[in-house]
Amino acid sequence: MKKDELIHMWQEGNDRMFMDEQTDKDMITKYLSEKTLKGNRKINFNLVFYGAIQLANIILLSMNLAGYMNNPAIIWILIPQLILTIGTLVFGIDVFYKFREINNYSESLQKLIQKQLWFYRRPYELWLVLASISAIILISNLNLYIDNDNGSYVINNKAMFVGVTLLAFLFIYGTQKAASLLGLRKLKAYLSDLQQGVLDFSEGIERTKKRYLWLWVAVCLLLTASLIIGILTALK
Amino acid sequence: MIKQVPDKAYFVEMVYSNMGIIYKICKLYADGEDREDLKQEIIYQLWKSYPTYRGDSKFQSWMYRVALNTAMLGLRARKMKYTGLSDQELKTSEDPFEKQDEETRVKLLYKQISKLKDLDKTIIFLYLEQCSYEEIAEITGISTKNVSVRLVRIREKLRKNLHIQNSKS
Numbered sequence: 001m002k003k004d005e006l007i008h009m010w011q012e013g014n015d016r017m018f019m020d021e022q023t024d025k026d027m028i029t030k031y032l033s034e035k036t037l038k039g040n041r042k043i044n045f046n047l048v049f050y051g052a053i054q055l056a057n058i059i060l061l062s063m064n065l066a067g068y069m070n071n072p073a074i075i076w077i078l079i080p081q082l083i084l085t086i087g088t089l090v091f092g093i094d095v096f097y098k099f100r101e102i103n104n105y106s107e108s109l110q111k112l113i114q115k116q117l118w119f120y121r122r123p124y125e126l127w128l129v130l131a132s133i134s135a136i137i138l139i140s141n142l143n144l145y146i147d148n149d150n151g152s153y154v155i156n157n158k159a160m161f162v163g164v165t166l167l168a169f170l171f172i173y174g175t176q177k178a179a180s181l182l183g184l185r186k187l188k189a190y191l192s193d194l195q196q197g198v199l200d201f202s203e204g205i206e207r208t209k210k211r212y213l214w215l216w217v218a219v220c221l222l223l224t225a226s227l228i229i230g231i232l233t234a235l236k
Numbered sequence: 237m238i239k240q241v242p243d244k245a246y247f248v249e250m251v252y253s254n255m256g257i258i259y260k261i262c263k264l265y266a267d268g269e270d271r272e273d274l275k276q277e278i279i280y281q282l283w284k285s286y287p288t289y290r291g292d293s294k295f296q297s298w299m300y301r302v303a304l305n306t307a308m309l310g311l312r313a314r315k316m317k318y319t320g321l322s323d324q325e326l327k328t329s330e331d332p333f334e335k336q337d338e339e340t341r342v343k344l345l346y347k348q349i350s351k352l353k354d355l356d357k358t359i360i361f362l363y364l365e366q367c368s369y370e371e372i373a374e375i376t377g378i379s380t381k382n383v384s385v386r387l388v389r390i391r392e393k394l395r396k397n398l399h400i401q402n403s404k405s
Contacts, residue, residue, distance in 0.1 A: 006345065006364060006391065006394060006395075007363075007364055007366060009338070009341050009342055009345055010342060010345060010364040010365075012338040012342070013338045013339050013340075013341055013342020013343070013345070014256065014260060014342055016338055016339045016342075017339050017342060017343070018256060018259045018260075021255070021259050023252075023255050023258075023275070024252075025248050025249070025252050028248050028251050028252055028279055029244070029248055031275075031276045031279040031280055031283075032244070032248075032279065032280060032283040033280075103281075103310075104285060104288065105281050105284075105285050105301070105302045105305035105306050105309070105310070106285040106288040106289065106298065106301060106302050106305075107301075107305075108301070108374060108375060108376065108377035109301075109304070109305055109308065109309075109355075109358070109375065109376045109377050110376065110377025110378065111377055112305055112309060113309070116309065187309075190308070190309075190354065190355060193353060193354075193355045194355060194376065194377060194378055
C-alpha cells in the first residue's frame with residue numbers, strides 16, 4: 001500500500017458515501033438556536049436546582065430569624081447560615097457563568113481540557129461542598145421552623161442528630177461527586193494521552209492535585225463537623 | 237467597544253459548503269440517533285464560537301477545531317458510547333479488500349479508525365483531510381514532532397489492520 005493510499009481511499013469513498021446526505025440552509029439556520037439542542041437544559045440543572053434551594057433557605061432563615069427573635073443562641077447560628085447561603089448563591093451564579101465560558105470550543109483541545117479540568121477541580125468542587133451544606137441547612141431550618149416551641153428548640157438525641165446530619169452531607173456530596181467523576185476521568189485520560197511524552201512533569205502535577213483534593217475534602221468534613229458541634233453547644 | 241454582530245447568512249453559507257466535515261466527524265464519533273444530535277450540536281457550537289473566529293485562519297481549520305472539540309467534549313460526548321459502524325452499515329462482499337468498491341473500503345477504514353483512541357482518531361482524521369502537521373498541532377495543542385511520531389504509529393496500525401481484515405474477508 002502506498003503512503004497516500006489511505007488519503008485517496010478516504011477522499012474517494014467519502015464523496016460517494018455522503019452523496020445522499022442532505023442538510024439544507026434552512027435546517028442549518030434552525031440548528032443555530034439553543035432551544036433545538038437536546039439535553040442542553042439538563043446540563044445546568046444542578047446549578048439551578050441548588051440555586052432554588054438557596055433561595056428557599058434565605059426565606060426559611062428569615063422566617064426562623066423572626067421566629068427565634070428572643071433566642072440569642074439560635075440567632076447567632078442563623079446569621080452565619082444566612083451569610084453562607086447568600087455567599088453560596090452568588091458563588092453559584094459565578095460558577096454558572098464560568099461553566100458557560102469553559103465550553104468555548106474554539107481553543108486547542110489541550111487548552112480546553114485543561115480549562116475544563118480546572119473548572120471541575122476548583123470552582124465546581126468548592127460549589128459541590130457548599131451546595132451539599134446548603135441542603136443540610138434547608139433540612140435543619142425546616143426542622144427549626146416546624147419544631148419552633150415559642151422561640152426555643154430542643155434536640156432530643158444529640159449523637160443521633162450529629163450522625164444523621166454528617167451522613168446526609170456525605171450522601172448528598174457523594175452522589176454529586178460520583179456523577180461528575182465519570183466525565184472527569186474521561187478528561188484526565190484525554191489530557192494524559194495528549195501530554196504523553198510531551199510534559200514529563202504532568203504526572204507530578206496530577207499527584208499534587210490529588211493530594212490537595214483529599215486535603216480539601218478533609219478540611220470540609222472537619223468544618224462541617226465543627227459547625228454541627230457548634231450548633232449543639234449553642235443549643236445546650 | 238462595539239461588539240461585532242456575526243453575519244448569519246455568511247456563516248450559514250460557509251457551514252453549508254463545508255457540511256462534509258461535519259458528516260465525517262459525526263460518522264467517526266457517533267452512531268444511530270446520536271449522530272443526528274451531534275450534527276446539531278456541532279452546528280450550534282460553531283455558531284456560538286463564531287464571534288471568536290478572527291478570519292486570520294482558514295474557515296475550515298477553525299471549523300475542524302470546534303467540531304472535533306464538540307465531538308470529544310460536548311454534551312453528547314458525555315453520554316455517548318460509540319460502538320463503531322453497525323453491521324448493517326458495514327455490509328461488504330466476499331471480494332478481497334483491494335477489489336471492494338470505494339464506498340466499502342472507506343467504510344472499513346472508518347471501522348478501523350473508530351477502534352482507535354479518541355485523540356488518535358482526531359489526528360488521523362485531520363491527516364486524512366490533508367491538514368498540515370502544523371494545523372494538526374494547533375488544533376490538538378500538541379507539538380508537530382509529537383504529531384508526526386503519532387501519525388507514523390497510527391498509519392502503520394491502520395495499514396496492518398486493513399491488511400488483516402483483507403486476508404480474513
